[in-house]
Amino acid sequence: MMRTALTDLLGIDAPLVGFNRSPGVVAEVSRAGGLGVLAATAYTPEELDAQLTWIEEQVGGRPYGVDLLVPGKTAPGDPADLVASLRAQIPDEHVRFVDELLARYDIPAPARPRHESPELIANLDPSGVPALLDVVFAHPVALVANALGTPPPTLVDRAKAAGVLVASLVGKPEHARRQLEAGVDVLVAQGTEAGGHTGTVATMILTPEIVDAAGDVPVLAAGGIASGRQMAAALALGASGVWCGSVWLSSHEDITPDAVKRKFLTATSSDTLRSPARTGKPARQLRSAWHDEWERPGSPSPLPMPLQPMLISDAWSRIDEAAGNGHPGATALESFFIGQVVGGFAELAPAGEITRRIVDDCVARLQELRTLT
Amino acid sequence: MMRTALTDLLGIDAPLVGFNRSPGVVAEVSRAGGLGVLAATAYTPEELDAQLTWIEEQVGGRPYGVDLLVPGKTAPGDPADLVASLRAQIPDEHVRFVDELLARYDIPAPARPRHESPELIANLDPSGVPALLDVVFAHPVALVANALGTPPPTLVDRAKAAGVLVASLVGKPEHARRQLEAGVDVLVAQGTEAGGHTGTVATMILTPEIVDAAGDVPVLAAGGIASGRQMAAALALGASGVWCGSVWLSSHEDITPDAVKRKFLTATSSDTLRSPARTGKPARQLRSAWHDEWERPGSPSPLPMPLQPMLISDAWSRIDEAAGNGHPGATALESFFIGQVVGGFAELAPAGEITRRIVDDCVARLQELRTLT
Known part of the structure; x- marks a missing residue:
């Protein structure tokens, strides 16, 4: 007490x-x-x-x-069709960058067809x-x-x-x-x-x-x-x-996926970073190959919130799914929000x-x- | 006790x-x-x-x-003439950048002729x-x-x-x-x-x-x-x-100059940054126009230690001297190492x-x- x-x-x-x-x-x-x-x-x-x-x-x-x-x-879009009007603001360069990144890490296509995350829509x-x-x-x-x-x-x-x-x-x-x-x-x-x-x-x-x-x-x-x-x-x-x-x-x-929790168990306090590469705003997360790719010279800058999460929501479903199956490329990219503890x-x-x-x-x-x- | x-x-x-x-x-x-x-x-x-x-x-x-x-x-230079051999490793682009920066902020020429900082030489x-x-x-x-x-x-x-x-x-x-x-x-x-x-x-x-x-x-x-x-x-x-x-x-x-101490007294805990722009290694210091200039797109990357301090040692003598006389450009650039406290x-x-x-x-x-x- x-x-x-x-x-x-x-x-x-x-x-x-x-x-x-x-x-x-x-x-x-x-x-x-x-x-x-x-x-x-x-x-x-x-x-x-x-x-x-x-x-x-x-x-x-x-x-x-x-x-x-x-x-x-x-959100800064047309309220009549918010998601579509926001999606239209995402540059092709960014879409290509994410597609190419997933291809380079050999991330499998989604088991289910591409869909907008319900969480994302609720937040918008x-x-x-x-x-x-x-x-x-x-x-x-x-x-x-x-x-x-x-x-x-x-x-x-x-x-x-x-x-x-x-x-x-x-x-x-x-x-x-x-x-x-x-x-x-x-x-x-x-x-x-x-x-x-x-x-x-x-x-x-x-x-x-x-x-x-x-x-x-x-x-x-x-x-x-x-x-x-x-x-x-x-x-x-x-x-x-x-x-x-x-x-x-x-x-x-x-409820965080086991593939993420396993990475957490071996991480040190120096293995996090504060990065906008996931949500569009600086957020602390486990450093992974995902961040290395976005920080490489020539990579596009992350988009502002909510465009960055819209851009990458589907990519992360695929990464999480593949990492859950032990896929090496997905495991290298896998990450989630976590503090230095x-x-x-x-x-x-x-x-x-x-x-x-x-x-x-x-x-x-x-x-x-x-x-x- | x-x-x-x-x-x-x-x-x-x-x-x-x-x-x-x-x-x-x-x-x-x-x-x-x-x-x-x-x-x-x-x-x-x-x-x-x-x-x-x-x-x-x-x-x-x-x-x-x-x-x-x-x-x-x-240090990574010729021990027979350490300072000269290190100075030869400083790219012209960096020298021009610093000269142009000082000119743009209208920093007066040094009262005394250019000299190598004794502190710097002792450390090398x-x-x-x-x-x-x-x-x-x-x-x-x-x-x-x-x-x-x-x-x-x-x-x-x-x-x-x-x-x-x-x-x-x-x-x-x-x-x-x-x-x-x-x-x-x-x-x-x-x-x-x-x-x-x-x-x-x-x-x-x-x-x-x-x-x-x-x-x-x-x-x-x-x-x-x-x-x-x-x-x-x-x-x-x-x-x-x-x-x-x-x-x-x-x-x-x-013994820190009064011009620096005055800036400290009005700073908030968000006004520091961890930057290599002064010593070549990440060091926490008061954010000033100096850092804005080095972080601007197109600016050169800071050099590694000890080249960065050699590059800018004379510039900082001039900034400190002018800031001490209330010079506005020098006051905008003025900074020193300090923590978030x-x-x-x-x-x-x-x-x-x-x-x-x-x-x-x-x-x-x-x-x-x-x-x-």
């Missing part, structure tokens, strides 16, 4: 948030005394309803949260947001987070009315001020060492900066936290808790065990610190 | 090392209960002897240290090392550090014979293993957020990695540490102390006061952490 502003707000045993797209991870983190938060950016309303119902069956009344992608502005089209929010607020969620940027009033107002906490990720003090004005209840200071979309400022510097900017609003540290020592360090920096993302990719319950992955473990290990080791480390003064 | 493996080794009050090229900073850190370490890569033996004698007069028997650049290998020529080591070991230094790479046997053997501790900076666990084999007594885990030459791994991840690799050898955390909260976090990560560099550039005693610089303060503030706040933060469990 630990006590911080976050545990008081949520009534949880330990100030640890586990952020993951796998409902199994979310449930296990909440069951182990933390707060599981489902990354729900890829679901239809019906799918999300089913996932949240399943999580509730597992957690026995313990709190959990949801992370949504609620776009503040629409904000018209589906109200129905998703209806689902979220029909469930007893304790916290909603917004995946990218300042949460819009449509999210904040409904959350306040429902008594649900709103959390938001920030990578700079300037961002914190905007989020506080928008009414967020919890700020997540995400350092550059985190997986996925990150800024350039490290957790060691960003966390106290955001704590100082946040006033009474609790701050969670994110990026670089996968052990009890790192959790204790985050608390020393002034955080009221930690937001862990990457560490769950070393859990059994995580990947260097500490030694073996896969149950998510509940990972949660308890981090918290127990943090408590032990805090006890050890008492001997220094 | 705090107690760790480092304070036990050195007999100091607080496990804080202050690394700086200004003898005044070094003396004040040691006087305030930490360990001042002089960055002595730019001195002749006579100058170094004078600096160490002066420091000893200030510290009244308290321990201090010295950081040297002892090259493991010689390893033949002066034995005389420098003679000076160091004739003084009662408590610790010697090696500025770049694994300390060679010539340094380690003399230090062991004299009962002087050897410290070394590492940016990856692999480096730690090499340093431990070389016989270092203290490892400094330097995260990417640090100023100067750094790797890519953040302090939050690197520190526990190096602690685990180091066995009984004490580890200091470097990079991102300029406050008591950050020092407490480093101790939570398992470090036996902290190695602070950037924070002293906000001290009165630091620069975002926290609010005003200049005495180095002793900075030392006491960090240590006192660390002790207070460690006390506060007792209430969490």
Whole structure:
């Protein structure tokens, strides 16, 4: 048992948030005394309803949260036919580059015919947001987070009315001020060492900066936290808790393909990079032959979001499928979003065990610190 | 008073090392209960002897240290005429680029005729090392550090014979293993957020990695540490102390030009970058128009060390001189090595006061952490 502003707000045993797209991870983190938060950016309303119902069956009344992608502005295309109008903006040079890259690595043609990723379409089209929010607020969620940027009033107002906490990720003090004005209840200071979309400022510097900017609003540290020592360090920096993302990719319950997880288990902390070559925005991921190809002199620059993910979505389905079959070229290209903590992955473990290990080791480390003064 | 493996080794009050090229900073850190370490890569033996004698007069028997650049290998030129043979390797394109850049920013010609920086020549020529080591070991230094790479046997053997501790900076666990084999007594885990030459791994991840690799050898955390909260976090990560560099550039005693210090005082934590455009190796520094120019499409790539510093040494003398006179173009270009902690610089303060503030706040933060469990 630990006590911080976050545990008081949520009534949880330990100030640890586990952020993951796998409902199994979310449930296990909440069951182990933390707060599981489902990354729900890829679901239809019906799918999300089913996932949240399943999580509730597992957690026995313990709190959990949801992370949504609620776009503040629409994508730069014709709303009448958004996907086609965006696709028309992709240069032929880029299409040829990706086709040639896949051919050179001998990646097999897709088993199923080419199709637009449903996740991608959902993220481009904000018209589906109200129905998703209806689902979220029909469930007893304790916290909603917004995946990218300042949460819009449509999210904040409904959350306040429902008594649900709103959390938001920030990578700079300037961002914190905007989020506080928008009414967020919890700020997540995400350092550059985190997986996925990150800024350039490290957790060691960003966390106290955001704590100082946040006033009474609790701050969670994110990026670089996968052990009890790192959790204790985050608390020393002034955080009221930690937001862990990457560490769950070393859990059994995580749904990331085995071919990716195997690469994670042998990676070092120097094997990630912050690159726009996957989403069009700088995101930390495992360095692979994919990045070497995009960084080679003469390669085109990655397109802006959402064009880059549209360009490569089909390519990645093919790479993931082939890597799953042990294909050497696909295995060389294979990658996924991950933070620098990947260097500490030694073996896969149950998510509940990972949660308890981090918290127990943090408590032990805090006890050890008492001997220094 | 705090107690760790480092304070036990050195007999100091607080496990804080202050690394700086200004003898005044070094003396004040040691006087305030930490360990001042002089960055002595730019001195002749006579100058170094004078600096160490002066420091000893200030510290009244308290321990201090010295950081040297002892090259493991010689520069890639003709030893008979090293500087000329290296200069011949600098492409004309690069010379023209720098000349054109200075002209475009209207940087005045140097007040004195063009000359080779003595610091540069000293660093290129390893033949002066034995005389420098003679000076160091004739003084009662408590610790010697090696500025770049694994300390060679010539340094380690003399230090062991004299009962002087050897410290070394590492940016990856692999480096730690090499340093431990070389016989270092203290490892400094330097995260990417640090100023100067750094790797890519953040302090939050690197520190526990190096602690685990180091066995009984004490580890200091470097990079991102300029406050008591950050020092407490480093101790939570398992470090036996902290190695602070950037924070002293906000001290009165630091000899960095005022034009640079003024830019530091208004910078944010996002205003640094890790760039080879100054030394030829990736080094964190304040982003300025200098970096914008080198990163512009069509600009030449920076040369490898030591050619890049030879190329630009004279240009930087001119920029520093003109910026000191308030010249707008020079002020736009002006920069120096600094870590992401620069975002926290609010005003200049005495180095002793900075030392006491960090240590006192660390002790207070460690006390506060007792209430969490």
